[in-house]
Amino acid sequence: MNLPAPDRLLELACHSLLKDEDLAISSLELLPVELFPPLFMAAFAGRHSKTLKAMVQAWPFPCLPLGALMKEQQPYHETIQAALDGLDLLLSQEVRPRRWKLQVLDLQKNVHQDFWAVWSGNKKRQKVDNSNTGPRSPLAPLEVFIDLCLKAGTPDETLTYLIKKVRQRKGLIQLRCKKLKISTVSIQNIKILKMVQLDSVQDLEVNCTWKLSTMEKFAPYLGQMGNLHRLLLSHIHMSSHITLEQEQQYVSQFTSQFLSLLHLQELYLDSISFLEGRLDQMLRCLKTPLETLSITNCLLSETDLMHLSQNLNVSQLKDLGLSGVNLTNVSSEPLQILLERASATLQDLDLDECGIMDPQFTAILPALSRCSQLTTFSFCGNPISMAVLENLLRHTIGLKNLSHVLYPTPLESYEDVRGTLHLGLLAQLHAKLRQMLQELGRPSMVWFSANRCPDCGDRTFYDPDPILCPCYTSF
Secondary structure (H helix, E strand, O other): OOOOOHHHHHHHHHHHHHOOHHHHHHOOOOOOHHHHHHHHHHHHHOOOHHHHHHHHHOOOOOEEOHHHHOOOOOOOHHHHHHHHHHHHHHHOOOOEOOOOOOOEEEOOOOOOHHHHHHHOOOOOOOOOOOOOOOOEOOOOOEEEEEEEEEEOOOOOHHHHHHHHHHHHOEOOEEEEEEEEEEEOOOHHHHHHHHHEEHHHOOEEEEEEEEEHHHHHHHHHHHHOOOOOOEEEEEEEEOOOOOOHHHHHHHHHHHHHHHHHOOOOOEEEEEEEOOOOOOHHHHHOOOOOOOOEEEEEOOOOOHHHHHHHHHOHHHOOOOEEEOOOOOOOOOOOHHHHHHHHHOOOOOOEEEOOOOOOOHHHHHHHHHHHOOOOOOOEEEOOOOOOOHHHHHHHHHHHOOOOOOOEEEEEOOHHHEOOOOOOEOHHHHHHHHHHHHHHHHHOOOOOOEEEEEEEOOOOOOEEEEOOOEEOOHHHOOO
8 A cells, every 4th residue: 555655644634634723723832843834835725814814923934935825817815814914913912922933924926936845845855943032022023025016997905905004013014025016007106105115126117108297206216216126117208388497307306316226237218208318317327337228219319329328337238228219310439339338248239120221230340249248139120231231240250159130121122112021032031141151150040030010010030931920821
């Protein structure tokens, strides 16, 4: 007779104990520390709220990674509420339980997975500290970590309940958030951020159709995020019916907050209408070198680009994106200088839909050929000839790390001025580039051609036949 594995026996024992929740709760005082995680997992899976509430109060580890047990697209309001109620009862006591060690309740998903993997038997366990520290008085506030997403519509039920508890236990619970997303929400609704320890925010995305005057009201919150590593701002528009002086005041109030972002590494600016003529004002407020800079779908002047190329904080860039920035009537010199300054570190370069033509592209090839760490280069949507593509290939063939190049369909691939694509011609040109790669000793380097589909607007890839676009299934 084959007996169940020890971990399976433990799971069965936990389920058996939970059939009588009162018995399970009364046994917590004598329960070995090693049995807390498997019993908690079983109680969580079975949604035994009463037991969960009691286990939070007796939790013998510094961190309870509750979010790691949550699956996507499933409601957990009652479960989280039970955990918060347990905290509330705990914090109301003048002397906390002798076994209690909880300092952090983590509601973030996809973190601390190893903790539960160890206790479910999937990873090797380390020695557990079973020592008792005696009765503990409430000292440092208890921290609750969440991933916060503020959006239009009905407020999240769980978040509303959590904020209620933070208010009730003011000073005893600190709400912390590493990832913060704000999308299509009124500035009035972000007052909830007053309840968050904003120095805990490391990743911020603001994707709103906000006006500059609204952004100016948000600026003080941004200035408190001193540990921010990644910042994305999208669709910020100019305010109407304001004077030029007011506009400059709003911009200054906003850009001055960057002085406090001492750990910023990644900056993404998309569809920011006030950036033209003011990029330098923002860049001068950066205090640390950036690893990623993405400016997309923005209007920039040649002066903006020159300031960008000369800024001290772009010389260590690993990722540079200027997709959708019109460079047709701009000198190639700023971009050439920028590539030269970042040549020792640049890994990914995106110049899609920039309107770059043959003369400008030819001018930046020497600088591009010195980007020794470059791994991917995309410049789709630019009117480039086959001759320049061949020249690009020769200039970059020595870049040993370059593995993927996404290039526009050459001008010679079109049948007429209306932009009708001749797939046969494109296949011939694509084959020619592949042959050159083979002859030059880089057959493994991937070159894909891409173009916007005239019917759906989605990007169509050619290798050499069209792929990823259903509009071309008839070919």
